[in-house]
Structures are given as structure tokens and as C-alpha cells.
Amino acid sequence: MANMNDVRKRYTLDPVVFGVTAALIIAFLIWGLVKPHNLTSVSSTVLDWITGNLGWLFILTATGFVIFAVWLALSKYGRIPLGKDGDKPEYRTVSWIAMMFSAGMGIGLMFFGAYEPLFHFVEAPPGYSARDVQVAMATTMFHWGFHPWAMYAVVGLAIAYSTYRLGRSQLMSAVFAPLLGNSVNGPVGKIIDILAIFATLFGTVASLGLGALQIGSGLDKVGWVKNPSTMVLVAIIAVLTAAFVASAVSGIAKGIQWLSNINMVLALILAVFVFVVGPTVFILNLLPTTMGAYANDALGFSARSGATVDADGESWLASWTIFYWAWWVSWTPFVGMFLAKISKGRTIREFVVGVMIVPTVVSLLWFCIFGGSAIREFTDGKLAFDPATSASEDTLFDVLANMPWTAIASALVMILVAIFFVSGADSASLVMGTLSQRGTPEPSRWITIFWGVSTGAVAAVLLAVSGDDGLTGIKQMAIIAALPFVLVMVGMCVSLYMDLRRDPLIVARGLLSDRVDEHIREEAVKIETSEFAVLDPETGDPIAPFVNDTVETIPPATEDKKTTEGKRTE
Known part of the structure; x- marks a missing residue:
């Protein structure tokens, strides 16, 4: 009976983590409602300072996470399971890939799939010439390839190893036990969990804002709602929020897995449709071109910073690369913890390959199909596009307008955006609930509902205060919230390495190696003295x-x- 009491106590609500974070979010909402212009001004000033003075931090750490994840997979640590010896994966590989892809960046692919390659094709990155398809595709893949998934991988590995291999609670702070010792349960550990919830909420808000904008654009393009107002967008947010909260309280197995599998099928149908009716040969030619350009330019892009570009280049870096790195960082708490939840029983090598290689390949195919279609329509004069005025949420619908069955395809896009968001946001709500209740694998419903509703409320406020450019406020807060969590991620990498060095498999392997070496030396001595x-x-x-x-x-x-x-x- 004592053990059951300990378990109940262990998973009760953490009043410090939940109370402080909830108070900050409520204060933010009041600030946005009472003084919206002041919120916009302050967030813009903070963002300018971050991108101007700390952009190098995002650039360095993003590449460092790629190197660290690949090294773990190729090293002796790659064979270590994320669980006890003999544990088997809980989900089939297909469902596992579908769930992590939906949670990782599904809604972003819908939003930027046609827009970003076309943007970089028309207005080239600093130091390159416009109308270069190789540069456009390589830049896009740089933002959506190995770098973001490496960020997810290191956080997911640290949590999964700490939780399922070592039996610690499912908290961000628990990962820091090798560094902090008993202090992990003190103020420093609380701050880590608070930062994780804060980053998770604003990362989810960014996704919700993107989803609402694109669904609103789709409603306008098919003629169902003319020029959707802010109130229409808020109504869309309310519907999406209710949907993902309902999915979240149903649990992973019932809600997220079911939605992810449906989404994978619908996304495949949409991609095949565009591939067949679009510029098929051009897309096929674009595949090897994109792979080669990405492999050739990735290292140079990784080193691009404020020291190598002019003032316009710095603005470009802030708007694209630094924004993306910050956005991915803000997603790492909930995507990483969600990946950990669904990856028990897999080895470190299998985890890294599954999380980094498979989604990167899928992203490459996706951008070649949709980005390639947009570029070909633009060069053929079928698609009008101006980087200064064309809305990012409109581009995919404009591309589909030049294809048959436009209304059906556009409706499918809106359904996909909604499900992609729901399948990602409900995992975020579960993660915030887990962090609020001392690492419980199944947070209570009222906690999950609270964080879900808070996410929707913050997204609505940011869209309202941003005015005509609804994406501006969302981008700003995503970057600001992500900054402190970059340092948390660096600490997680160090802690994970310290834990892996003491893993039973590694220790046993070292002892066996020492015994074999000792035996060989003894035999050598016998041979030499015979x-x-x-x-x-x-x-x-x-x-x-x-x-x-x-x-x-x-x-x-x-x-x-x-x-x-x-x-x-x-």
C-alpha cells in the first residue's frame, strides 16, 4: 500500500510548475487584450535584439545537434535500447513513422510546401542569383531536412533513455540528474520544466496560427467565405482547439494514432494527385537535382551568419533560418517527449534513423512535388507571385487552381491542415499536462483541457493584435519563447552523454573487453616465455x-x- 501512495504522490499536480506557468500565460493574455499595441511593440523590440545579437547561438547549436545525433547512432551507443533489455516497440513501424511525422511538422509542410521553394526561386537567398532552382530547393531542404529532425531526436532520446531505460519520471528536468544530482528536484529543475511548457505552448500556437490562416485562405479560394475576417479566423481556432482537446483526452492509442494514420493516407492521395496531374517529368528531374544540391550546399548554409552577409542578408536570416531554428526549438519539448512516448523499445540507432532519415526523405519528396509544381507554373506564366505581396497561406491553393478538380483538392488541403494540427496539438497538450503533474504518463483531463484552451486563447490574441499580418506576432513569440530552451537542449545533450557512458551494456562491454585484453596479454606472456x-x-x-x-x-x-x-x- 505504501508503494501505491508513493506513486499517487509522485504524479500529483506540481503547484510550482503549473501555477507559475499558468500565471505567466494568463498575464500574457491580459496584456494582449488590454494593451495590444504595447505587446506588439515590445515583442518586436525583443525579437530584433535576439536575431541581431544571438542569431549565432541558434545557428551553431542547430548544426551541433545534427553532429551529436549522427555520432550517437554510429557509435557504440547506437545499440542501446530505449527501455529495459528485451522490451519490444509498442507501435508498428508504419504507425510510428506516421505519428512522429504528423506531430513533427505536418502542418508546416502544408503551409510552406509550395510557397517556400517558389519564394527562394523568385527572390534568392543572400549571395545567390534568382531563378536558380537548385538554390531554391537546397535552401528549402536545409530548413526542413536533417537540422530540425536532429533537434527532435536529441530531446526525444534524452527523455526516452531517462524514462524507459533508467526509470526516472517523464520530465525534462529528470534528464539533468547526472548534472544536477538531487538539485534536479529543486528550483533549477522547476525552471527547466516551466521553460519547456512555455516553449511548447508558443510552438503549438505558431502551428495553430498557420493552420487557421491557411484554412481561412482555403475558404476564400473555394468561395465559401469571402475575405475571412479576424473573427472568422478566431472561430476557426476555436473549432480546431475543441477538436484537438477532444482528441487529447482520448489518449494516444485512440486519438493520435488514429488521426495520424488517416492523415498519412490523405497526404499520400494529395501528393499522388499533384504528381500525376502536375508537371510529372519536371518533378522527377527535380528529385536528383534537389538531393545533389542539398548535399552540396548544406555545409555552406550551416555556416551562413551575420558575419557573411550584409544588412539585407541579416534580415533574410532572421526571417527564414533563425525563425525556423527557433520554431523547431519551440517544438522540441512536445515533439521530443511525444517521440519518446511512442519509441519505447527501439534502439538509439533505430530511433535516430527513423526520426532523421525517413522524415527528411518524405520532406524532399513533398517539396519536389508541390514546390516543383509551383515553380513550373510560375515559369510557364500560369501563376502570379510577388514575394513582397503574395500571402504564404494562398500559394498552395493558387497552384491547385491551375489543376483539375480544384474544389475537391482545396477541400482536401483544408481537411489535412486541420487533422495535421489536431494530431500535433493534442500531443502538445498531453506533454504540457505531463510536465504539470510530475511526469505522469497519463495527465488528468482537466489539466489537458486547461492547456488546450490556453493554447487556443493565446493564438486568438496573437492573431488579433497582429492586424493584417496575422503571422507576425506568432513568429515573434515563437522565437522569443524558444531562446532559453536552446540552452536547456545543450544541457540535455551533455546529461545524455554522461548517462550513456554508465549504461550497463557499455559497462559490460568495457569489462568484457578488459578481460579479453588481459587474457590475450597472459597468453602472450606464456608464449614469450616458453x-x-x-x-x-x-x-x-x-x-x-x-x-x-x-x-x-x-x-x-x-x-x-x-x-x-x-x-x-x-
Whole structure:
């Protein structure tokens, strides 16, 4: 009975983590409602300072996470399971991939799939010429390939290993046990969990804002709602919020897995449709071009910073690369913890390959199909696009307008955006509930509902205060909320490495290696100190032994002196 009491106590609401974070979110909502212009001004000032002075931090750490994740997969640590020895994966590989992809960036692919390649094609990144399809596709893949998924991988690995291998609570702070010791349960640990909830909420808000804007654009393009107002967008947010809260309280197995599998099928149908009716040959030619350009330019793009570009280049970096790195960082708490939840039983190597390679390949195919279609329509004069005025949420619908069955395809896009968001946001609500209740794997419904409703409320406020450019306020807060969590991620990498060095498999392997080396040395000593007679091939007499690798001369084989003399007399 004592053990059950301990378990109940362990998973009760953490009043500090929940209370402080909830108070900050409520204060933010009041600020936005009472003084919206002041909120916009302050957030813009903070954002300018971050991108101008700390952009290098996002750039360095993003590449560092890629190197760290790949090294773990290729090293001796890659064979360590994320669970006890003998644990098997809880989900089939297909469902596992579908769930992590939906949670990871599904809604972003819908929003930027056609827009970003076309944008970089028309207005090239700093240092490059416009109308270069290789640069456009390589830049897009740089933002959506290995770098974001490496960020998810390191956080997911740290949480999964700490929780399922070592039996710690499912908290961000629990990962820091090797660094903080008992202090992990003190103020520092509370701050880590608060920062994780804060980043998760604003990362989800960014997704919700993107989803609402694109659904609103779709309603306008198909003629169902003309020029959707802010109130229409808020209504869309309310519907999406109710949907993902309902999915979240149903649990992972019932809600997220079901929605993810449906989404994967619908996304495949949409991609095949555009591939078939769109510029098929151009898309096929674009695949090897994109792979080669990405492989060739990724290293150079990773080193691009304020030191290598002019003022316009710095503005471009802030709007694209730094925004993306911050956006991915803000997603890492809930995507990483969600990946950990669904990856129990898989090895570190399998986890890294599944999380980094598979989604990157899918992203490549997606951008080649939708981005390639947009670029071809633009070069053929079928699609009008101005980087300064064209809305990002409109581009995909404009591309579909030049294809058959436009209304059906546009409706499918809106359904996909809604489900992608719901499947990602409900996992975020579960993660925030887990962090609020000391790492419980199944947070209470009222906690999950609270964080879901809070997410919708913050998204509505940011859309309202942003005015005509509804995406501006959302981008600003995503970057601001992500900044402190970058340092948390660096600490998680260090803690994970310290834990892995003491893993039973690694320790046992080291002991076995030492014993084998000791045995080999002992045998070598025996061989070196043994005397092996070398026989004369004609007489069969020994002529020399080897003692410690030194040849020594020995006298001929002796016989009894009298016997020898007798033989001579005869």
C-alpha cells in the first residue's frame, strides 16, 4: 500500500510548475487584450535584439545537434535500447513513422510546401542569383531536412533513455540528474520544466496560427467565405482547439494514432494527385537535382551568419533560418517527449534513423512535388507571385487552381491542415499536462483541457493584435519563447552523454573487453616465455630454443660418456 501512495504522490499536480506557468500565460493574455499595441511593440523590440545579437547561438547549436545525433547512432551507443533489455516497440513501424511525422511538422509542410521553394526561386537567398532552382530547393531542404529532425531526436532520446531505460519520471528536468544530482528536484529543475511548457505552448500556437490562416485562405479560394475576417479566423481556432482537446483526452492509442494514420493516407492521395496531374517529368528531374544540391550546399548554409552577409542578408536570416531554428526549438519539448512516448523499445540507432532519415526523405519528396509544381507554373506564366505581396497561406491553393478538380483538392488541403494540427496539438497538450503533474504518463483531463484552451486563447490574441499580418506576432513569440530552451537542449545533450557512458551494456562491454585484453596479454606472456625446440630437418636434433625472442646456442644432445666411448671402440 505504501508503494501505491508513493506513486499517487509522485504524479500529483506540481503547484510550482503549473501555477507559475499558468500565471505567466494568463498575464500574457491580459496584456494582449488590454494593451495590444504595447505587446506588439515590445515583442518586436525583443525579437530584433535576439536575431541581431544571438542569431549565432541558434545557428551553431542547430548544426551541433545534427553532429551529436549522427555520432550517437554510429557509435557504440547506437545499440542501446530505449527501455529495459528485451522490451519490444509498442507501435508498428508504419504507425510510428506516421505519428512522429504528423506531430513533427505536418502542418508546416502544408503551409510552406509550395510557397517556400517558389519564394527562394523568385527572390534568392543572400549571395545567390534568382531563378536558380537548385538554390531554391537546397535552401528549402536545409530548413526542413536533417537540422530540425536532429533537434527532435536529441530531446526525444534524452527523455526516452531517462524514462524507459533508467526509470526516472517523464520530465525534462529528470534528464539533468547526472548534472544536477538531487538539485534536479529543486528550483533549477522547476525552471527547466516551466521553460519547456512555455516553449511548447508558443510552438503549438505558431502551428495553430498557420493552420487557421491557411484554412481561412482555403475558404476564400473555394468561395465559401469571402475575405475571412479576424473573427472568422478566431472561430476557426476555436473549432480546431475543441477538436484537438477532444482528441487529447482520448489518449494516444485512440486519438493520435488514429488521426495520424488517416492523415498519412490523405497526404499520400494529395501528393499522388499533384504528381500525376502536375508537371510529372519536371518533378522527377527535380528529385536528383534537389538531393545533389542539398548535399552540396548544406555545409555552406550551416555556416551562413551575420558575419557573411550584409544588412539585407541579416534580415533574410532572421526571417527564414533563425525563425525556423527557433520554431523547431519551440517544438522540441512536445515533439521530443511525444517521440519518446511512442519509441519505447527501439534502439538509439533505430530511433535516430527513423526520426532523421525517413522524415527528411518524405520532406524532399513533398517539396519536389508541390514546390516543383509551383515553380513550373510560375515559369510557364500560369501563376502570379510577388514575394513582397503574395500571402504564404494562398500559394498552395493558387497552384491547385491551375489543376483539375480544384474544389475537391482545396477541400482536401483544408481537411489535412486541420487533422495535421489536431494530431500535433493534442500531443502538445498531453506533454504540457505531463510536465504539470510530475511526469505522469497519463495527465488528468482537466489539466489537458486547461492547456488546450490556453493554447487556443493565446493564438486568438496573437492573431488579433497582429492586424493584417496575422503571422507576425506568432513568429515573434515563437522565437522569443524558444531562446532559453536552446540552452536547456545543450544541457540535455551533455546529461545524455554522461548517462550513456554508465549504461550497463557499455559497462559490460568495457569489462568484457578488459578481460579479453588481459587474457590475450597472459597468453602472450606464456608464449614469450616458453621454449620451443627447433629441430634439424636432417638429424631431427634440436638446434635452438626461443626464449623471450632470443636465440641461444645449446650443446649437442649428451649421452652417457662410457656408452659413447664404447660405441667408438666398437
